[in-house]
Amino acid sequence: MTEKNILLAHGSGGRLSHQLVRELFLPVFDNDALNKLDDRAEVFASGVRLAFTTDSFVVSPPFFEGGDIGKLAVCGTVNDLAMGGAEPLYLSAGFIIEEGLPIDQLKAVVESMRKTADEAGVKIVCGDTKVVERGSADRIFINTSGIGVVPEGVSISGSLAQPGDKVIINGFIGDHGIAVMAERHGFSFTEKVVSDCAPLNGLVKAMLEVSTDIHVLRDPTRGGVATTLNEIASQSNVGVVLREDMIPVRDQVLAACEILGYDPLYVANEGKLLAVVPAQSADRVLAAMKKHPYGVDSAIIGEVVADHPGKVVLSTGIGGRRIVDMLVGEQLPRIC
Amino acid sequence: MTEKNILLAHGSGGRLSHQLVRELFLPVFDNDALNKLDDRAEVFASGVRLAFTTDSFVVSPPFFEGGDIGKLAVCGTVNDLAMGGAEPLYLSAGFIIEEGLPIDQLKAVVESMRKTADEAGVKIVCGDTKVVERGSADRIFINTSGIGVVPEGVSISGSLAQPGDKVIINGFIGDHGIAVMAERHGFSFTEKVVSDCAPLNGLVKAMLEVSTDIHVLRDPTRGGVATTLNEIASQSNVGVVLREDMIPVRDQVLAACEILGYDPLYVANEGKLLAVVPAQSADRVLAAMKKHPYGVDSAIIGEVVADHPGKVVLSTGIGGRRIVDMLVGEQLPRIC
Numbered sequence: 089m090t091e092k093n094i095l096l097a098h099g100s101g102g103r104l105s106h107q108l109v110r111e112l113f114l115p116v117f118d119n120d121a122l123n124k125l126d127d128r129a130e131v132f133a134s135g136v137r138l139a140f141t142t143d144s145f146v147v148s149p150p151f152f153e154g155g156d157i158g159k160l161a162v163c164g165t166v167n168d169l170a171m172g173g174a175e176p177l178y179l180s181a182g183f184i185i186e187e188g189l190p191i192d193q194l195k196a197v198v199e200s201m202r203k204t205a206d207e208a209g210v211k212i213v214c215g216d217t218k219v220v221e222r223g224s225a226d227r228i229f230i231n232t233s234g235i236g237v238v239p240e241g242v243s244i245s246g247s248l249a250q251p252g253d254k255v256i257i258n259g260f261i262g263d264h265g266i267a268v269m270a271e272r273h274g275f276s277f278t279e280k281v282v283s284d285c286a287p288l289n290g291l292v293k294a295m296l297e298v299s300t301d302i303h304v305l306r307d308p309t310r311g312g313v314a315t316t317l318n319e320i321a322s323q324s325n326v327g328v329v330l331r332e333d334m335i336p337v338r339d340q341v342l343a344a345c346e347i348l349g350y351d352p353l354y355v356a357n358e359g360k361l362l363a364v365v366p367a368q369s370a371d372r373v374l375a376a377m378k379k380h381p382y383g384v385d386s387a388i389i390g391e392v393v394a395d396h397p398g399k400v401v402l403s404t405g406i407g408g409r410r411i412v413d414m415l416v417g418e419q420l421p422r423i424c
Numbered sequence: 425m426t427e428k429n430i431l432l433a434h435g436s437g438g439r440l441s442h443q444l445v446r447e448l449f450l451p452v453f454d455n456d457a458l459n460k461l462d463d464r465a466e467v468f469a470s471g472v473r474l475a476f477t478t479d480s481f482v483v484s485p486p487f488f489e490g491g492d493i494g495k496l497a498v499c500g501t502v503n504d505l506a507m508g509g510a511e512p513l514y515l516s517a518g519f520i521i522e523e524g525l526p527i528d529q530l531k532a533v534v535e536s537m538r539k540t541a542d543e544a545g546v547k548i549v550c551g552d553t554k555v556v557e558r559g560s561a562d563r564i565f566i567n568t569s570g571i572g573v574v575p576e577g578v579s580i581s582g583s584l585a586q587p588g589d590k591v592i593i594n595g596f597i598g599d600h601g602i603a604v605m606a607e608r609h610g611f612s613f614t615e616k617v618v619s620d621c622a623p624l625n626g627l628v629k630a631m632l633e634v635s636t637d638i639h640v641l642r643d644p645t646r647g648g649v650a651t652t653l654n655e656i657a658s659q660s661n662v663g664v665v666l667r668e669d670m671i672p673v674r675d676q677v678l679a680a681c682e683i684l685g686y687d688p689l690y691v692a693n694e695g696k697l698l699a700v701v702p703a704q705s706a707d708r709v710l711a712a713m714k715k716h717p718y719g720v721d722s723a724i725i726g727e728v729v730a731d732h733p734g735k736v737v738l739s740t741g742i743g744g745r746r747i748v749d750m751l752v753g754e755q756l757p758r759i760c
Contacts, residue, residue, distance in 0.1 A: 094525040099555030112527070113551060116534045117541075121514075121549035129549035131514050133573050134472040142516030142569055146554045146561075178457075178467050180478030182567045184520070189430040191448070198452045205453075213457040213465035215449060216567075218482045219435030220758060224562040225482075231518045231552075233478055233569030237469050422556060 095418075101310025101356075102415025106319075125323060126245050127168040127306065130238060139174035141165055142233040148422040150197065150228055152271040154263075154283030155358070157230055158200035160424055163287045163358055164309070165234040166208045170289040171305040171361065173244045173296060174236030176208060181215040182231035187222050197228065208287035210234070241300050248303040249324035251394040254370035256363040258291060258377055259284070259385035261313055262341040265355035265423050270344070277340045286359030291382045295363065298376040304364035307357070309424055311415040314353040316362055317390075317400045318414040327396040330412065333405045334389045353402075354415050356423040364392060431754075437646025437692075438751025442655075461659060462581055463504040463642065466574060475510035477501055478569040484758040486533065486564055488607040490599075490619030491694070493566055494536035496760055499623045499694055500645070501570040502544045506625040507641040507697065509580045509632060510572030512544060517551040518567035523558050533564065544623035546570070577636050584639040585660035589728040590706035592699040594627060594713055595620070595721035597649055598677040601691035601759055606680070613676045622695030627718045631699065634712040640700035643693070645760055647751040650689035652698055653726075653736045654750040663732040666748065669741045670725045689738075690751050692759040700728060 089111050097104040114123060121129035128141035143164045150157040162179065169176040181201065185194065205212050267283040270276065288307065295302060304324070308316035313335070321328045330353075337352045345352050359382060365373050370388060377383030400412045425447050433440040450459060457465035464477035479500045486493040498515065505512040517537065521530065541548050603619040606612065624643065631638060640660070644652035649671070657664045666689075673688045681688050695718060701709050706724060713719030736748040 089527060092527060094521050094523060094527060094530065094555055096523050096555050096557065099521070099553055105553065108553060109551075112531060112534060113553075116531075116538045117517075117548045117551070118538075119547045119549060121547065122551070129514070129516075131547075131549055131571075133469070133474060133513055133571060136470040136472045138469060138571070140514055140516060140571060141550050142518045142567065143552045144518040144520050144554050144567060146520060146556050148560075177469055178465070178476055180476060180569045181453075182478045182480040182518075182569070184480050184482060184565055185430050185435070187430060187432050191425060191428060191430060194430065195448060195452075198449060202452045202454075211455045211457065211467075212453045213455060213467055214477050215445075215453070215458070216479045217435055217441065217444060217449075218480050218565075218758075219430055219432050220482050220562060221432065223559065224484075224758075225565075226556060226560040229520055229554075229561075229565070231478065231480060231567035231569075233516045233518070233567070235467075235469060235474070235476060235571065422554075422560075 096421045097418040100415055100418040102315050127171050137238045139169045139172045139236040139238050141168040144229060144231040145424055146229050146422050147268060147424050148226060149271055152283055153267045153280055155285035156197055156200050157228060158197035159204045159285055160358060161230040161232045162201050162204040163285050165232040166210060166287040166289055167307045169234050169236035170292040171307055172238060173242035174238045176210045176234055176236040176289050178235045179210050179212045180233045181212050183217045184225055184229040185219050186225040186227050187219055189227055204287060208289055244302055244305050246304055246306060246320050246323040249320050249326050249364045249392045251326055251392050252367050253303055253364045253392040254367055254388050255390040256365060256374055256386060257389050258361055258383040260336045260338050261357055262337060262352040262355035264358040265420055266341050266344045268423055269420055279340050281340050284357055284359035286382050288361050288382060291380045294376050294380045295373050298372050299369040301369050302363055302365050305361055307361050309356050309358060312354040312356055314412045315415045321400055322398045325397045327393040328390055328400045329393055330390040330400060330402045332402050334387055336385050336387055350419060353412060354419050432757045433754040436751055436754040438651050464508050473574045475505045475508045475572040475574050477504040480565060480567040481760055482565050482758050483604060483760050484562060485607055488619055489603045489616055491621035492533055492536050493564060494533035495540045495621055496694060497566040497568045498537050498540040499621050501568040502546060502623040502625055503643045505570050505572035506628040507643055508574060509578035510574045512546045512570055512572040512625050514571045515546050515548045516569045517548050519553045520561055520565040521555050522561040522563050523555055525563055540623060544625055580638055580641050582640055582642060582656050582659040585656050585662050585700045585728045587662055587728050587730040588703050589639055589700045590703055590724050591726040592701060592710055592722060593725050594697055594719040596672045596674050597693055598673060598688040598691035600694040601756055602677050602680045604759055605756055615676050617676050620693055620695035622718050624697050624718060627716045630712050630716045631709050634708050635705040637705050638699055638701050641697055643697050645692050645694060648690040648692055650748045651751045657736055658734045661733045663729040664726055664736045665729055666726040666736060666738045668738050670723055672721050672723055686755060689748060690755050
């Protein structure tokens with residue numbers, strides 16, 4: 089690596105994050121489960137196929153329109169399990185708290201975790217709390233790790249996209265990032281932007297009920313849709329063509345992005361998934377998604393091609409095409 | 425709770441930590457696995473009996489005599505699984521890094537994790553990295569969560585101590601706490617105090633090979649031997665009598681404790697376990713422990729009694745007896 093010190097961009101989910109993983113973590117930890125680079129590891133315990141994942145949450149501020157760090161921590165880990173088609177069962181909760189945090193705020197976060205866990209049908213079965221001195225952390229950080237069981241016949245991975253597959257998203261992009269940014273900087277919109285933060289395991293279950301032939305599922309969190317599709321293109325060694333006019337973005341998110349110089353394709357989502365599905369089952373999966381509360385605004389937004397492997401190309405409304413790279417640098421730190 | 429804000433003592437592992445768990449976390453999360461208050465949850469996935477645990481590490485400084493935050497993070501979680509008699513299999517690694525951390529230091533920590541994982545025979549299969557701005561964390565925090573399988577016939581819990589049982593420890597107490605404290609404050613001793621940080625699953629396996637009839641295993645980390653025995657006394661509703669003259673403490677640890685006003689019974693260990701074993705198998709288990717590299721200095725240090733349930737009593741060398749309470753307040757913050 090060329091950098092000598094850790095930069096904020098190493099946590100962005102974009103190019104430097106990937107470099108850190110590829111050049112520092114993978115060569116040292118080096119094992120098949122990790123090397124697959126999916127959002128969760130698939131491992132076996134006494135013959136049972138488990139999904140196992142971990143995520144730390146450092147979102148600032150910890151409370152925002154549509155959620156808080158507790159809801160986020162449960163959704164993030166539930167979704168990482170669900171993106172493997174796994175049924176999430178158990179979560180852990182590890183708290184790092186800055187001395188002085190009002191106990192009422194901790195209680196609100198914990199209650200939010202329970203409520204979200206109930207919705208997702210998971211149990212929070214183990215935990216840990218550390219407290220550090222004032223100035224050694226920022227209010228509250230939460231790690232959630234999760235265990236799920238992968239059903240028979242399900243095989244979903246970032247490396248399984250094939251030319252001809254359709255790319256589906258379950259609704260509007262960028263809501264989470266803009267909601268947190270607005271809270272952080274005290275911006276207000278005529279119409280409030282609310283984080284899309286949601287547990288997606290129910291939606292995935294509904295999708296798998298109409299077709300187990302789903303190649304890739306991934307939630308476009310840090311780094312947004314653009315970075316996630318780049319990961320898939322790279323892992324599967326295929327190209328992706330995105331149709332700009334099909335991507336659902338709310339007007340107020342577009343407006344905020346224009347003012348701030350953001351591209352909504354790079355803004356974080358916390359209740360969205362990208363599904364890569366064979367063309368012949370795409371309409372069936374899409375119909376099932378639209379029937380689910382978290383999929384009402386689902387749309388086919390692109391397709392997988394054999395051309396330009398490892399690259400994502402945006403086909404714009406007026407007929408142009410441009411390459412959509414992985415997030416470079418850090419657009420909005422501490423978004424999750 | 426009487427406090428309005430989180431204090432350092434809420435993370436001490438002592439009285440306020442227990443109050444936080446009992447009065448805030450348990451009533452909200454409320455489920456059988458969590459309510460048992462063991463160091464790991466026992467859960468079932470497709471009929472397989474799993475142990476699942478989580479721990480965040482915030483030790484300051486992150487490098488010290490005998491270890492570093494990486495070694496600690498692997499040992500801590502491996503040991504929490506082993507304390508249930510489980511065979512640890514897989515770990516996750518979640519990093520929260522302060523912007524500006526030298527990448528060489530991160531590399532050293534990661535390599536230390538791998539080395540310790542190899543020794544313990546576990547794989548680090550999933551991970552996550554977040555970076556926060558300077559001043560929003562202190563160099564590096566690590567969460568490790570772990571999955572293990574509980575073998576048939578093993579039933580170990582803090583609630584299973586019975587009057588007549590012997591209490592065994594696998595060696596000298598207080599080394600970890602004093603080693604970290606010395607590093608933090610730049611103290612030096614004629615003879616260096618080295619952290620006892622070690623993965624104990626091999627030792628536990630050796631113990632279970634000579635007797636599966638082990639009632640309780642617990643590692644006396646934050647809050648030390650005194651707090652851990654209080655937990656066991658409370659969970660099992662029994663009394664514990666400790667024999668002061670049998671407790672192994674190094675001279676330099678005793679000396680450091682005297683100067684600093686610490687009681688070694690409350691100083692953290694990271695490579696120690698307390699075993700509560702029926703009297704008839706105590707000698708056999710002790711002999712097996714002494715044969716293991718991490719149990720050479722094992723000793724029977726007390727016994728479980730029906731008297732004074734919930735309380736730990738120290739029988740001193742000169743014939744006196746005093747109650748040894750759970751840690752009150754915070755003796756040494758950020759010890760793990």
